[in-house]
Amino acid sequence: MPEANLAQLTTAPKAIAPPEKSEHPSFDSPMLDEKLALYQKRVLESGVPDILIVGSSRALRGLDPLALQAFLMEQGYPRLDIFNFGLNGATVQVFDLLLRQIIPAEQLPQLIIWADGSRAFNSGRKDITYDIIANSAGFQKLQDGTFPNLFVQTKEEAIAAPEKMMILST
16 A cells, blocks of 8 residues: 555554543443543544444454555545444444444444444343443433433533534533
8 A cells, every 4th residue: 555545544542552431430341431432532532433333343353444444545535534333242232222322323423334243133142241231320320311421512612622513511
């Protein structure tokens, strides 16, 4: 690949970087909590990504955002911002919760890549990962309607950085 294209690629977070911490109630899944904190930080700093990758470890380890970005650039697409939200052990039920209840619709990209196999539908088996999340303080607050919005800014923050405007609160 020509070096000019390499310079345009987004730097992916390194696996050895310290984990992001959230001040919000935990979903009793350290990886979900960390990915939510990373996604929140990414949206607040850079806006909503162009593409979101979801799925279990197959997505997490099998789809490199930088490689996908480079491939798409080779096909003539502009540099697209891609976030991999792959979670070990996550099922369709976990991502349904994430995409419909946790992340506000306006903070989701127009393209979401489901990178997993049919096993993610769990074939009627007990969903241990979802059950752990469903018994967490974060999930209970979500169900009660008291889970804090991850993407709220104050009016002052939105005025100071209008390019990063999110949901406004008063």
